[in-house]
Amino acid sequence: xxxxxxxxxxxxxxxxxxxxxxxxxxxxxxxxxxxxxxxxxxxxxxxxxxxxxxxxxxxxxxxxxxxxxxxxxxxxxxxxxxxxxxxxxxxxxxxxxxxxxxxxxxxxxxxxxxxxxxxxxxxxxxxxxxxxxxxxxxxxxxxxxxxxxxxxxxxxxxxxxxxxxxxxxxxxxxxxxxxxxxxxxxxxxxxxxxxxxxxxxxxxxxxxxxxxxxxxxxxxxxxxxxxxxxxxxxxxxxxxxxxxxxxxxxxxxxxxxxxxxxxxxxxxxxxxxx
Amino acid sequence: xxxxxxxxxxxxxxxxxxxxxxxxxxxxxxxxxxxxxxxxxxxxxxxxxxxxxxxxxxxxxxxxxxxxxxxxxxxxxxxxxxxxxxxxxxxxxxxxxxxxxxxxxxxxxxxxxxxxxxxxxxxxxxxxxxxxxxxxxxxxxxxxxxxxxxxxxxxxxxxxxxxxxxxxxxxxxxxxxxxxxxxxxxxxxxxxxxxxxxxxxxxxxxxxxxxxxxxxxxxxxxxxxxxxxxxxxxxxxxxxxxxxxxxxxxxxxxxxxxxxxxxxxxxxxxxxxx
Numbered sequence: 001x002x003x004x005x006x007x008x009x010x011x012x013x014x015x016x017x018x019x020x021x022x023x024x025x026x027x028x029x030x031x032x033x034x035x036x037x038x039x040x041x042x043x044x045x046x047x048x049x050x051x052x053x054x055x056x057x058x059x060x061x062x063x064x065x066x067x068x069x070x071x072x073x074x075x076x077x078x079x080x081x082x083x084x085x086x087x088x089x090x091x092x093x094x095x096x097x098x099x100x101x102x103x104x105x106x107x108x109x110x111x112x113x114x115x116x117x118x119x120x121x122x123x124x125x126x127x128x129x130x131x132x133x134x135x136x137x138x139x140x141x142x143x144x145x146x147x148x149x150x151x152x153x154x155x156x157x158x159x160x161x162x163x164x165x166x167x168x169x170x171x172x173x174x175x176x177x178x179x180x181x182x183x184x185x186x187x188x189x190x191x192x193x194x195x196x197x198x199x200x201x202x203x204x205x206x207x208x209x210x211x212x213x214x215x216x217x218x219x220x221x222x223x224x225x226x227x228x229x230x231x232x233x234x235x236x237x238x239x240x241x242x243x244x245x246x247x248x249x250x251x252x253x254x255x256x257x258x259x260x261x262x263x264x265x266x267x268x269x270x271x272x273x274x
Numbered sequence: 275x276x277x278x279x280x281x282x283x284x285x286x287x288x289x290x291x292x293x294x295x296x297x298x299x300x301x302x303x304x305x306x307x308x309x310x311x312x313x314x315x316x317x318x319x320x321x322x323x324x325x326x327x328x329x330x331x332x333x334x335x336x337x338x339x340x341x342x343x344x345x346x347x348x349x350x351x352x353x354x355x356x357x358x359x360x361x362x363x364x365x366x367x368x369x370x371x372x373x374x375x376x377x378x379x380x381x382x383x384x385x386x387x388x389x390x391x392x393x394x395x396x397x398x399x400x401x402x403x404x405x406x407x408x409x410x411x412x413x414x415x416x417x418x419x420x421x422x423x424x425x426x427x428x429x430x431x432x433x434x435x436x437x438x439x440x441x442x443x444x445x446x447x448x449x450x451x452x453x454x455x456x457x458x459x460x461x462x463x464x465x466x467x468x469x470x471x472x473x474x475x476x477x478x479x480x481x482x483x484x485x486x487x488x489x490x491x492x493x494x495x496x497x498x499x500x501x502x503x504x505x506x507x508x509x510x511x512x513x514x515x516x517x518x519x520x521x522x523x524x525x526x527x528x529x530x531x532x533x534x535x536x537x538x539x540x541x542x543x544x545x546x547x548x
Contacts, residue, residue: 038323039313045521049312148422159440162433247319 005030006224007067007091009057011042013245013252014147014190015073016259018096021217022071023240026224031241032065033073035256036272038247041147042076043118050077050120051084056272062089065242069227071220072096075117075188075212079126092223096190099219100212101130101138104186107208108136112180114171115140117188118147127188139180140188141171150191151255156198164195164202172204186210194258243267279304280498281341281365283331285316287519287526288421288464289347290533292370295491296345297514300498305515306339307347309530310546312521315421316350317392324351324394325358330546336363339516343501345494346370349391349462349486353400366497370464373493374486375404375412378460381482382410386454388445389414391462392421401462413454414462415445424465425529430472438469438476446478460484468532517541 006029008019013035023031036042036057042050054077061067070093072078072085078095086093104113113136115127122142131138146167149160168185175182185203187193193211200209241264245252249267256264280303282293287309297305310316310331316324328351335341344367346352346359352369360367378387387410389401396416405412420441423434442459449456459477461467467485474483515538519526523541530538 038319040318041315044314044525045312049521144426145419145422145428148419152418154419159433159436162436166433247323251318 003028003030004069004224005032005065005067006220007058007061007065007070008033008073009036009054009061009070009077010034010074010190011036011053011077012040013037013256013259016256016264017190017193017213018071018073018216019241020260021214022220025217025221027240029224030239032061032067032244033241034061034244034270035246035252037245037252038272041118042074043120045120047080051081054081055084055088058085058089058093060244060270060272062091067091069220069224070094071216073190073213073216075121075190079121079124092227094216094220094223096212096216097126097130097188099215100186100188100210101127101134101136102219103210103212103215104131104138104184105134105136107210108184110181110183111136112175112182113138113184113186114175114182115186115188116143116146116167116171116192118142119144121188127186137180139171139175139178139182141167141174143167146195147189147191150194153258155194160195161198161202164198168202182207184208184210186212188212241265244270246270246272277302277304278343278498279306279339279341280494281332281335281339281344282307282347283310283328283335283344283351284308284348284464285310285327285351286314287311287530287533290530290538291464291467291487292345292347292490293515294534295488296494299491299495301514303498304513306335306341306518307515308335308518308544309520309526311519311526312546315392316348317394317418319394321354321398325355328355329358329362332359332363332367334518334544334546336365341365343494343498344368345490347464347487347490349395349464353395353398366501368490368494368497370486370490371400371404371462373489374460374462374484375401375408375410376493377484377486377489378405378412378458379408379410381484382458384455384457385410386449386456387412387458387460388449388456389460389462390417390420390441390445390466392416393418395462401460411454413445413449413452413456415441415448417441420469421463421465424468427532429468434469435472435476438472442476456481458482458484460486462486515539518544520544520546
């Protein structure tokens with residue numbers, strides 16, 4: 001009996017935080033992770049371009065790697081290209097936005113939530129829409145400096161703490177001006193879990209912090225367990241994860257282990273064209 | 275008599291600082307600026323990928339826009355792809371590295387210079403090589419947070435001042451450890467001129483700050499005046515600059531005017547494939 005493969009896709013390697021959460025929940029699965037690093041960041045690109053890149057990436061994971069499920073571990077691609085990806089491949093596809101909104105719904109008492117994310121994710125208002133569908137009122141804010149700060153390795157640095165303080169002060173002031181009473185903050189970018197300790201210190205007392213990476217991994221686990229044939233096959237740790245990138249393999253290997261919290265192993269370079 | 279066109283190329287819109295310096299020197303020329311925004315940033319990509327992207331962009335400016343000279347207003351492309359661009363088009367091509375090194379050579383008394391730039395530019399060691407060819411000893415440092423800070427609009431912000439202080443303290447400590455006595459700092463990224471006031475406040479007293487954008491514009495002006503047919507034709511201000519981008523036209527128009535110090539006008543979207 002074959003061990004099923006879950007494809008996990010991101011524009012870069014931030015989605016490794018989702019992969020980490022998935023591996024912890026599904027030790028019996030194999031994983032193929034693709035970071036489209038030649039064309040990152042998606043966050044500054046148009047919907048049309050993002051959809052094209054994401055569909056190509058999804059097809060690689062399904063056609064070349066035999067993935068039977070796809071997790072789009074990229075908030076921007078989930079926000080702007082989930083439909084395009086679902087049309088491009090014949091397997092179940094899960095993004096990070098809906099699980100993040102669902103977790104916010106479970107956590108919030110007041111019904112008012114805050115969302116921090118990249119510029120493209122915020123401009124799509126995908127979180128606001130997913131929250132609204134659950135009766136929540138969401139206020140979103142783009143925090144474009146946080147990804148570069150994580151990639152610089154300043155995860156626990158006074159400058160990063162100050163940037164987070166400024167962004168959250170602006171966001172909570174805006175929420176107050178709108179008469180909101182937010183009690184939940186959604187981390188709407190797969191880089192942000194690495195800043196979770198600093199963010200938790202910066203939020204107002206009692207505010208819950210929702211990690212969309214964790215929420216997506218939990219939702220994917222439920223989907224996987226419901227659909228996949230049960231297997232007791234064992235996957236050796238060295239065979240469990242294969243990582244692919246479209247460029248910058250060396251940077252991927254160097255930074256990726258911070259996100260995955262274990263070595264990425266040898267990252268394989270692939271060419272999607274473009 | 276036709277008015278000659280100078281093609282100016284960058285991966286994004288930072289190169290508009292070079293265009294601004296060119297327009298000030300060559301009011302009688304036309305300019306076609308291309309920002310390959312669909313594929314930025316080049317700084318995190320491999321030499322092979324950067325060379326392919328830059329060659330396509332250069333061919334657009336020469337073949338489609340009739341550029342008779344090209345200025346590569348991108349340190350990363352100048353560092354990694356100048357040869358590939360020169361092979362791809364039949365017109366004179368000038369990068370920003372050699373003029374920056376030449377200006378440092380003219381400015382430095384001690385022969386020891388510091389260079390700040392993106393990660394890819396530093397890893398190429400193109401500035402160090404260009405300085406060495408002039409008898410200068412250069413120490414380079416990657417400052418990956420500065421571009422995002424400029425793009426966030428925090429050009430005169432305490433966080434940016436603190437990040438600059440940290441980077442320069444690390445760089446000058448490393449220079450001292452190597453027994454260097456630097457008296458010149460080269461801004462090796464076309465975004466950095468917008469931070470020049472903060473950088474000048476942060477450098478040790480007496481250190482000269484060299485802007486590679488200004489240096490490249492000066493060199494291009496000399497090249498242009500030496501080669502171009504003299505003309506007294508007037509170019510209307512509205513016809514002087516045409517801007518093209520491969521994506522994110524709206525962001526280009528919004529941020530570009532900060533770099534150009536005047537409106538970019540309508541930015542035209544083009545498709546280079548990929």
